[in-house]
Amino acid sequence: MLRFVIRRLLLLVPILLGLSILVFAWIRALPGGPAEALLGERLTPESRAQIEEQYGLDDPVFVQYWRYVKTTVVDRDLGTSINTRRPVSEELKERFPATIELAVAAMLFAMVLGVPLGYVAAKRYGGPIDQASLVVSLLGVSMPIFFLAILLKYIFAIKLGLLPTVGRMSVLIDIEHPTNFYVLDAIIAGNPEALWDVIKHLILPAIALGSIPLAIVARITRAATLDVQNEDYVRTARAKGLPPRTVDVRHIFRNALLPIATIIGLQTGLLLSGAVLTETVFAWPGMGTWLVEAIDNRNYPVLQGGILFVSLVFVMVNLVVDLSYALINPRIRVS
Amino acid sequence: MKLSRLWFVFPLALVALAFAAAGCGGSSKSDSSSSAGGELVFGTASDPVALDGALVSDGESLRPIDQMFEGLVTLKEGTTEVVPALATSWKADAAGTSWTFDLRENVKFHDGTEFNADAVCFNFDRWYNFKGPFQQQSATYYWQTVFGGFSDKKTPSLYKSCEATDDHTVVINLTKPSASFLGALALTNFTIASPEALQKYGADKGSVDEETGFKPTGSYATQHPTGTGPFKFVSWTRGDRLVMEKNDDYWGDKAKLDRLIFRPISDNAARLQALQSGEIEGYDLVEPQDVKTIEGDDSLQILDRPAFNVGYVTINQKVSPFDKIEVRQAVAAGLDREAVVKNFYGGRGEVAKAFMPPSLEGYAEDVQTYPYDPAKAKSLLQKAGVQMPLKVDFWYPTDISRPYMPDPKRNFEAFAASLNKSGFKVVPHSAPWSPDYLGRVDEGTAGHLNLIGWTGDFADPDNFIGVFFQSFSPQFGFRNPELFNLLDQGEAEPDEAKREDIYKQANRLIMDFLPAVPYAHSKPALGFRADVEGYEPSPTTNESFAPVSIGGGD
Numbered sequence: 001m002l003r004f005v006i007r008r009l010l011l012l013v014p015i016l017l018g019l020s021i022l023v024f025a026w027i028r029a030l031p032g033g034p035a036e037a038l039l040g041e042r043l044t045p046e047s048r049a050q051i052e053e054q055y056g057l058d059d060p061v062f063v064q065y066w067r068y069v070k071t072t073v074v075d076r077d078l079g080t081s082i083n084t085r086r087p088v089s090e091e092l093k094e095r096f097p098a099t100i101e102l103a104v105a106a107m108l109f110a111m112v113l114g115v116p117l118g119y120v121a122a123k124r125y126g127g128p129i130d131q132a133s134l135v136v137s138l139l140g141v142s143m144p145i146f147f148l149a150i151l152l153k154y155i156f157a158i159k160l161g162l163l164p165t166v167g168r169m170s171v172l173i174d175i176e177h178p179t180n181f182y183v184l185d186a187i188i189a190g191n192p193e194a195l196w197d198v199i200k201h202l203i204l205p206a207i208a209l210g211s212i213p214l215a216i217v218a219r220i221t222r223a224a225t226l227d228v229q230n231e232d233y234v235r236t237a238r239a240k241g242l243p244p245r246t247v248d249v250r251h252i253f254r255n256a257l258l259p260i261a262t263i264i265g266l267q268t269g270l271l272l273s274g275a276v277l278t279e280t281v282f283a284w285p286g287m288g289t290w291l292v293e294a295i296d297n298r299n300y301p302v303l304q305g306g307i308l309f310v311s312l313v314f315v316m317v318n319l320v321v322d323l324s325y326a327l328i329n330p331r332i333r334v335s
Numbered sequence: 336m337k338l339s340r341l342w343f344v345f346p347l348a349l350v351a352l353a354f355a356a357a358g359c360g361g362s363s364k365s366d367s368s369s370s371a372g373g374e375l376v377f378g379t380a381s382d383p384v385a386l387d388g389a390l391v392s393d394g395e396s397l398r399p400i401d402q403m404f405e406g407l408v409t410l411k412e413g414t415t416e417v418v419p420a421l422a423t424s425w426k427a428d429a430a431g432t433s434w435t436f437d438l439r440e441n442v443k444f445h446d447g448t449e450f451n452a453d454a455v456c457f458n459f460d461r462w463y464n465f466k467g468p469f470q471q472q473s474a475t476y477y478w479q480t481v482f483g484g485f486s487d488k489k490t491p492s493l494y495k496s497c498e499a500t501d502d503h504t505v506v507i508n509l510t511k512p513s514a515s516f517l518g519a520l521a522l523t524n525f526t527i528a529s530p531e532a533l534q535k536y537g538a539d540k541g542s543v544d545e546e547t548g549f550k551p552t553g554s555y556a557t558q559h560p561t562g563t564g565p566f567k568f569v570s571w572t573r574g575d576r577l578v579m580e581k582n583d584d585y586w587g588d589k590a591k592l593d594r595l596i597f598r599p600i601s602d603n604a605a606r607l608q609a610l611q612s613g614e615i616e617g618y619d620l621v622e623p624q625d626v627k628t629i630e631g632d633d634s635l636q637i638l639d640r641p642a643f644n645v646g647y648v649t650i651n652q653k654v655s656p657f658d659k660i661e662v663r664q665a666v667a668a669g670l671d672r673e674a675v676v677k678n679f680y681g682g683r684g685e686v687a688k689a690f691m692p693p694s695l696e697g698y699a700e701d702v703q704t705y706p707y708d709p710a711k712a713k714s715l716l717q718k719a720g721v722q723m724p725l726k727v728d729f730w731y732p733t734d735i736s737r738p739y740m741p742d743p744k745r746n747f748e749a750f751a752a753s754l755n756k757s758g759f760k761v762v763p764h765s766a767p768w769s770p771d772y773l774g775r776v777d778e779g780t781a782g783h784l785n786l787i788g789w790t791g792d793f794a795d796p797d798n799f800i801g802v803f804f805q806s807f808s809p810q811f812g813f814r815n816p817e818l819f820n821l822l823d824q825g826e827a828e829p830d831e832a833k834r835e836d837i838y839k840q841a842n843r844l845i846m847d848f849l850p851a852v853p854y855a856h857s858k859p860a861l862g863f864r865a866d867v868e869g870y871e872p873s874p875t876t877n878e879s880f881a882p883v884s885i886g887g888g889d
Contacts, residue, residue, distance in 0.1 A: 031767050038473040041789060043773055047472040054471055080550045084384055084573075087550065094573060150604060157612040166609045171376055171576040171596045283600040283609075285574025293381075293601070 001326070008319050015315060016308065020072075023307045024065050027300055033057060034082045037297045055082065055300070068304065079301030083293075088305040091290065096309075097180035098168060099286035102278070103271035105202045106210035111264060114214045118221025119253070125226060133218055140215030149208040149281040156204060166283035169198045209278040213267040220263045224256035231255075257328050265321030272317065273310040372581065372593035373885045375867070378606045378618035379597045382573050385556035387538055388524045389462050390469065392476040394876060397523040398619075399577055399597055401877045403445070404526035404562030407436055407455070408517065412871040412879070413641070415694055415794030417521055421450065421563065422505075431512030431829035432495075438503040442586045444529035445567040452499030457530040459497040459507065461539070469539070477524035480792060481516070512827040514834050518795040523877055532561035565590040565881035574599060591869070591884040610635060610862050616885065617863035617870070623681025623741060629862045636865045640872035642685065642692045642856035645799065646739035646788035648750065649776065649851045653812030657783055661719035663849040666727075666784065667705035668712040669757030672854040675749045679742055680857055687853035689842045691799035692791070694874050697825070697838025702846035712757035724760035728782030730775065735768035738857050739788035746786055779809030788855075794875055796838040797826050804850060811850045818844055 035051040036043055052058045056067065071077045078088035121133035157165040164170065168182050175189040183202075186195035228234065229252055237247045276288035283289075287310060294302035383396035388404055391397065407422040422436040442450040462478050464486045469475055484490030493516070495508040509516065519525070528538075537553025555561075560568050565587070566579040577597040581590040598615060600606045606618045607625050611632070621629060621637065629635045650666055652658045657666075676684040689702050716723055731747035740746050744765075751761040764782055766772040775781035787810075791798050797805075805822040807814050821844065825837040861872060869882040 031771065036773065039476075041773065041787070042472070042476065043777070044472075045777075050471055051473060054468060084382070085551055091573075098574075150608070153608050153612070157614075158608060161612070164614055165612050166600050166605055166614060167575065167598065169575075170614075171578075171598050172374060174570075174578075177572065280602045281605050283598075283602065283605050285599075289601065 001323075005319070005323070008322075012312070012315060016312065019311050020069070020304070020308055021065070023304055024068065025061075027295075027298070027303045028061060030295075030298065032298055034298045034300065037299075038082070057300075072305075072308075078305035081294075081302050082299045083297050083302075088301050091302070092305065092309060094180050095285060095287050095290045098182075098284060099272060099275070099279075099288070101168075101181055101183060102202065102205055102209060102275065102284060102286060103268060105206035106271055106275075107213060107264065107268050109206045109210035110213035110217050110267070114217030115221050115260065117214075118218040118223075119225055119256075121218070122222045122225035122229065130222075133222065137215035137218045140211045140218075143211065145208055145211070145275075145277045146281060148211060149204070149278060152204045152208060153281075163204050164201050165204070168201050168284065169194065170201075173197055205278050205282040205284055208281070209271065209275050213264075213271070216263060216267060217260065221256065221260050224259045225252060228252050228255045254328075258325065261324055261328055262321060265317060265324065269314045269317035269321075272313050372591055374594040374596060375592050375617070375880065375883060375885060376596045376598055376615045377880075378600045378609055378615040380599070380606075380620065381601055382599050383571075383577065385551075386560035386568070386571070387528070387556035388526045389458075389465075389478070389528075390474045390556065392473070392524070395599075397877065399579065400526065400560070400562075401523050401564075402566040402579055402595060402880055403560055403564045403568055404523070404528065405564050406520055406522070406526040407438075408521050410521050410794055410873060410875060410877070412882075413873050415518075415696070415874055417518055417794075420521075421455075421527060425517070427829045431514065431827065432509045434507045434509070434516070435500075436505050436507070438505060439586065440503055442563055443584055444532070444563055445561045445582060446529050446532050448529050448531045450527065450563055451502050452505040453502075454530050455505045455527055456497035456499050457533075458525075458527050459494065461533065462525075463492065463494050465539075468541075477519075477522055477792065480798075481519040481522070481525075512829060514829050514831075515795040515797040515801070515826055519793050522793050526562060526564075529561040532559055535559075565879065566595055569594070588881065590881040592880065595880050607862070610864070613864065616867050617861060619859070619861050619876075620738075621860040621862045623683050623860075625862070626681060626683070626860050634865050636863050636867075638861040638863060638870060638872050640859045640861060640876065641694050641874040642858045643694070643874040643876070644737075644739040644788060644790040644856060645687050645690055645692065645853050646737075646746075646786070646855040646857075647687070647690065647851045647853040649781070649785045649787055649810055650849070651779055651781075651783055651785075651810070651812045652850070653779060653809070654783055656719060656721050656725070658813070659719045659721075660849065661715045662721065662725070664705065665712040665715035665719070665758065666754070667849060667852045668708045668715065669754045669759055670705075670750050670852055670854065671707040671753035672852075673707060674753070675746050676855050678749070679745045680855065681741070683860060684855045684857045687856050689846060690803060690851075690853050691796055691842070692856050692874060695791075695794060695796050695799070696831075696835050697796035697842065699839040699842040702843050704846075705849075705852070707753065709753070709757040712759075716758045723758045724755070725758060726760045726762060727754065727784055728764055729754070729761045730764045730766065730772070730781040730785035732768040732772040732786065733765050735772075737788060738790060738859060739855055740786060741857070743786050750786075776810055779812055791875065796841075797822075800838070800841060800845060801826055804845060813850055815848060815850075818848065 034055065035048040038051065039047055056064060071079065080086065081088055081091060117133050121130040124130050153165040156163045173194050175185055175191055175194050177185045178188060179185055182198040186198050234247060234251050237251045273287065276292050278284065279286045279288040287306065291303065291306050294306065379395050379398065381395045383399055384391050384393055385396060386400055388400045405420045407420060408417050409420040410416060411418045421439050421442065423439050425434060425436045427434050438452060444450055465475055470485055472479060482492050482494045484492040493509050493511065493513055495510045498506045500506055533555060536555035536559040538555035540553040541551040557571060565582050565585045567582045569578040569580050571577045579595045581593050600609055603622050609615045610618060626637055629637050648670060650657050650663050656662045672686050676686050688704055689698065691698055713723065716725060729751060731743045735743060751763060754761050766775060776785055776787050789799065789802065801822050804818055806819055821837060821841045825834060825841060828834040828837055863870065866886045868884050868886050870878060872878060
């Protein structure tokens with residue numbers, strides 16, 4: 001097990017190295033550069049040269065790449081954002097918790113609804129609940145997040161006035177942010193009003209972002225349950241007179257969990273890389289909006305640091321998913 | 336079976352419970368605004384870069400700086416007229432190179448230190464002595480636009496020195512006469528900061544390294560911006576909020592609001608919905624298609640900001656036959672400008688008669704105009720002796736929307752159609768806005784005609800027609816000594832009346848000479864809750880929130 005983990009972690013080195021080259025080349029292949037983004041109509045050849053010199057963009061690309069690797073690896077410095085003039089690592093520390101918080105809320109929504117929905121649908125195969133779950137999950141995957149978000153905001157915020165439409169908490173409430181996880185910050189501050197406000201701000205974005213994972217989780221749960229249900233050992237278990245509840249929990253659900261865990265893990269990994277649309281529509285200051293703005297501004301240091309970090313997270317989540325197989329199903333040995 | 340049924344019901348109940356509870360909580364905003372001054376939340380397009388006027392040029396940085404800082408002079412609300420601020424009066428010497436300002440007395444910075452002549456000179460000297468990364472255009476664009484170079488004399492500077500002749504009199508010496516200097520001093524970038532705070536919080540501290548550029552290490556521009564304005568800084572959490580509060584020691588009319596909060600919401604649709612739900616009380620740059628929605632809602636209102644931009648069609652005279660005036664006149668007559676402005680500006684545009692907005696001094700009503708007239712265009716081409724249809728390379732940018740051309744492609748298509756009816760044959764060309772298109776326009780390689788425009792930096796005719804036509808540029812490819820001289824004179828003339836005459840004359844000359852064809856000024860729109868009062872939109876966008884109040888509770 002330990003060897004497996006170490007080997008997977010070592011694999012990270014070539015993965016990240018390859019990725020860093022790709023990212024580095026890709027963002028420099030985009031038309032335009034920071035100078036154009038910063039100055040627009042006011043750009044002159046002199047000012048462009050000045051900015052390129054300042055950020056070392058006038059050197060050959062491989063020299064730039066070498067310098068980048070050196071500062072990242074040796075100095076452990078992700079550089080400074082061209083637009084905000086702040087260290088990339090500092091912005092990352094603010095942005096990533098926002099994305100995690102939203103991703104966790106969205107996955108909770110998707111799991112808490114999706115797993116039971118899929119399970120019940122399978123148990124009532126072909127019945128009205130099954131049909132209904134099909135429709136719901138179809139809607140979930142096919143409705144554009146953007147549209148869903150605007151619709152949700154229209155109903156719950158503008159018409160009913162129940163929930164807020166933007167941001168992570170009301171600007172009229174003030175608390176300290178030691179962790180940048182606003183839920184935790186509110187708990188640490190011991191401020192129930194703030195906590196409730198933060199949760200209210202999470203509801204609509206979590207539903208919007210969770211709609212696709214919800215549909216996927218429900219479909220996978222249904223399929224997995226159907227599969228397991230017809231296995232010989234389930235029939236045997238029933239035949240030997242085990243209570244239906246025991247068969248459901250021990251024989252069916254537990255075995256169906258494996259693909260469910262996989263899909264939940266992978267979806268979480270995806271959500272952690274930042275949900276561009278949801279974050280934009282809800283003015284959620286997470287990784288998605290950060291990276292998109294960085295693309296618009298040709299903010300090379302943010303793009304390099306941010307994308308590399310997101311890839312790292314994605315690989316790590318996959319590793320955790322692989323490891324969790326062993327915990328769920330002892331028949332699988334990681335080696 | 337039982338278990339499965341329970342599982343299904345439980346989460347639904349949970350969600351239902353959450354909504355029910357949310358209902359009990361009510362909307363968070365409704366009860367807050369009924370208190371005396373109250374709080375106003377304004378939706379911005381992004382976070383500021385930094386809160387140090389000397390080192391920024393983006394609108395979302397300037398907006399909060401305008402609330403907390405003041406310059407020697409300012410612009411009268413809603414106009415481009417220069418009026419006293421921290422200086423009560425001023426005069427230039429006969430040569431126009433030495434400007435004496437009498438300063439307002441009993442003014443204090445937010446940190447309690449005294450505002451005086453030394454503080455003014457400290458700020459000017461700070462700007463003049465910027466080095467290294469501070470000399471980048473993205474940092475000190477406005478200093479370089481107005482004053483040119485720095486103390487290292489790599490490029491000549493308009494600024495020479497600052498003398499505090501007594502506690503409340505300051506003399507600013509220039510290297511040559513400049514009249515646009517005074518208007519430029521109203522820029523947010525030249526507002527006066529507390530010297531003590533600048534030093535104490537390391538406004539200019541930072542490290543430069545090759546890879547990552549300049550890294551500020553001081554906290555002045557993020558946590559301690561200190562001016563004299565009607566609002567003072569409270570806190571700034573990026574991506575979330577920038578909070579300011581009323582300055583109770585303000586020397587002038589105190590702010591009506593207790594607190595002013597700027598909240599970044601980058602998405603246009605999200606800003607509109609936040610306004611509708613009451614989470615914000617207002618936002619800037621309403622999209623043309625959203626104006627109707629806001630106008631149709633009784634609880635909301637639209638405010639117009641006077642136009643401060645111009646969209647125009649470049650004519651490159653370097654290539655024959657566009658050096659012939661008849662051909663340029665034919666281009667002007669062949670462009671259906673009315674139709675373009677009417678159809679593609681969502682009711683926010685007006686047809687431009689000249690290259691500067693009507694609100695600026697020096698604007699001339701009586702310039703030569705060129706109504707759309709295909710027949711006349713053809714006869715002009717005939718007169719010029721060119722063979723019809725005359726082939727023109729016409730460029731437009733892709734992937735961009737500017738206030739003066741919300742949708743360049745549609746502008747182009749309409750113009751191409753009207754030119755084709757007027758004896759021309761348009762060959763379309765396009766390129767991505769940046770860097771290709773901007774580069775080509777700049778270098779004069781974007782065909783015979785191209786679409787471009789300008790948004791003013793400050794309220795001075797020199798910042799419009801001076802930028803375009805004061806000297807030779809490859810974009811237009813002409814040399815007109817009469818025009819160049821006139822614009823040089825205008826820039827230097829200290830007497831306001833004479834100056835206005837010179838610019839009127841220049842505008843007439845330009846519209847006769849027709850180096851390009853102006854076609855649109857657009858008026859940006861602001862959206863507010865209906866109960867917000869006292870916001871006066873200004874063409875240069877540096878509106879003050881001090882007179883703003885929220886009337887009659889929610």
